[in-house]
Amino acid sequence: MPGMTMGPPDGAYAEGSGTARNPGNDGAMRGSHFMAGDWMLMLHGYAWGVYTDQGGPRGENEAFVTSMAMLSAARDYGGARLQLRSMMSLEPAMGKKGYPNLFATGETADGRIQLTDRQHPHDLFMELSARLDVDAGPGSVFVYGGPVAEPAIGPSAFMHRTSATYQPLSPITHHWFDSTHISYGVVTVGYAASRWQLEASAFRGREPDQFRWNIERPSLDSWSVRATWTPSPAWAVQISHGRLKSPEQLEPDRDEARTTASVQYARHGVSALLAFSNKHLLPGRTLTAWLAEANWDIDRHHTLFARAEDVANDELFPDRTDPLHDRKFRVGKLEGGYAYRLPFVGPFDLALGGSVGVFAKPSALDAAYGKMPVSFSLFAKVSLGG
Template identity: 70%
Template sequence: MADMPAMTMGMGGTSYQMGSGTARLPAAEGMMRGKMIHAGDWMLMAHGYAWGVYTDQGGPRGSDKAFVASMAMLMADRDLGERLHLQLRGMGSLEPAMGARGYPNLFATGEVANGRPLVDRQHPHDLFMELSARLDYRIGDGSVFVYAAPVGEPALGPSAFMHRGSARYQPLSPITHHWFDSTHITYGVVTAGYQTGAFQLEGSAFKGREPDEHRWGIESPKLDSWSVRGTWTPTANVAVQLSHGRLESPEESHPGEDENRTTASLQYARGGVTTTFAYALKDRAPGPALSAFLAEATWEIDRHHAIFGRVENVANDELFPDHDDPLHDRKFRVTKAEAGYAYRIPILGPFGVALGGTVAAYDKPAALDAAYGKAPVSWSLFTKFALGL
């Protein structure tokens, strides 16, 4: 597969890869995969994928669906002088075509469709996932940078799941998405920071409210929330981040409730193995504090074979949105364990396809048996076409 050389933001040699937004990944995850083109002073990179997925989510509240998930990204870089570097990035998706209710994903919650909270489903991404510009100015061995986007990602949490090597072949989003990744599409972001090869400190002002269910357009940007993040990349194998943010009324189903979100993660990569271990705490104001844990890994055994898995544990109080339900607003801790296999096939040039499947099982309180069944099992089959698989 054609690979993109490791991005060295700040115009210095570094031990990290560029992740989503301004996040860092371990350089040993491998080079960013896509198609690179040199056009004069510009270096262009294209990346994208389309998943064809059939999933059958088990138990009484599960359902099945065939759907297509997609993403396309175009990035352009150039130096504007000896010290100044510019990067432009655009990213989009055709997932709004799958409908406002997205696809079934047992125990996933967050956002709304047709005016009702989504439960046991994953919402589609917006047409516009990122439209951003970043300027880096080198100072000695480091650089200062500014990232601005009408649609982008603030400095909060690890790199979003679709950009992590540890989740490369996972066809469904994590059920902890709204603990770690929900700000990766934010309408209005300004981030400023300082970085060296081993450290990055940054802060963001951004819009706290999550995207609405009208996913074909661009919402009005707003800067009413903030976050700070520190990232340490001591070697090419390790990326550690700690972040905290204050989000103004992020969830439409919880109007008037702000959120203090804290995340910590460790990502490790070596020899075809990529891993992510992460913790997050959503502390609503007013409201309960809800924690989540995630561990995921991918092992690309050779050119063709890959195995992967994900374990999540989350405390969630949104499983019963009906106010008349006796379980409404009760907090339940649920664990999901999922494992899968992918067979990778090169097609032509940078294009490839991966064929595979996953199986997931759950551990939950007995109080949920009546709604979810005693031991639900879910499975998915997928075909992933990618530019840089």
């Protein structure tokens, strides 16, 4: 999924989720654009039907639907620009346990037991924010935030990266890179120029709870800083660091220091990402993760995509009586797939496809996960504007 709005006149970058930047060649968000007086409105969304079989003793098979709808409005005020954003999802309707995703961990379905080998659903309210840019020298000073927004840490969230456009499942490294993309309470200030951006955020560190239909009470108990460099429309490079207060509901006395770095590339129909994250638990150990993903639009109809992940995870056995509880294991996942794209109805497009995933893990996990679990997913994705 390309950038959220148009970037600068020279196309050096495209706006991503929150205040993040994607390569300019990713282009503006595909969707319906129209004028309402002085306001330019953009409407985008998708509904994504997926059937997945995650393989192995702990892998479940299930059909589910993920969804997202966005509405943004922007206008100029002389030397200033105002943008309003809203983003919502009906994923809470799938149930608090979310969907199967082998080796994914994080958050909880009931406030007592951690979700393991499943991906939690998004909240109904994914973003309710505003951004104001005021011209200053060669760039602009900006302030961004709202009751539901995204702080300045990590690359664009996975559903806003073109490199992940047709990946049917969230990354198993989601809680290392972009778990903050729905934060209740965010204020970000920064300076944005065509080729670079510096910014700092105050936000609520606690991740959303199991009640997905409401808006939780905002607070500003955590902080982050991020520097982004976009040397040309083909590249976007970021490095960021944040201190998150009590991010996990089930471990309220543990904070997190997170450092991420990423490089994104987009040219000739290829969009790719390489990212690293260092998650230092306070108190506790350090857990690192690598993520690489790519999307290749071969022509108007055919797309190939792939994702590779490697992560150190100590949450695979949440039962405190299990002998493997709290042990750190390095696991990997390689997933590749194909999508066929075609016009659907009016402004809507349809993509039909599937993917296959294989896993790397230590032999100590064979009893729980099997020796060679293999997953596959089939999907139909209906999008407004692509």
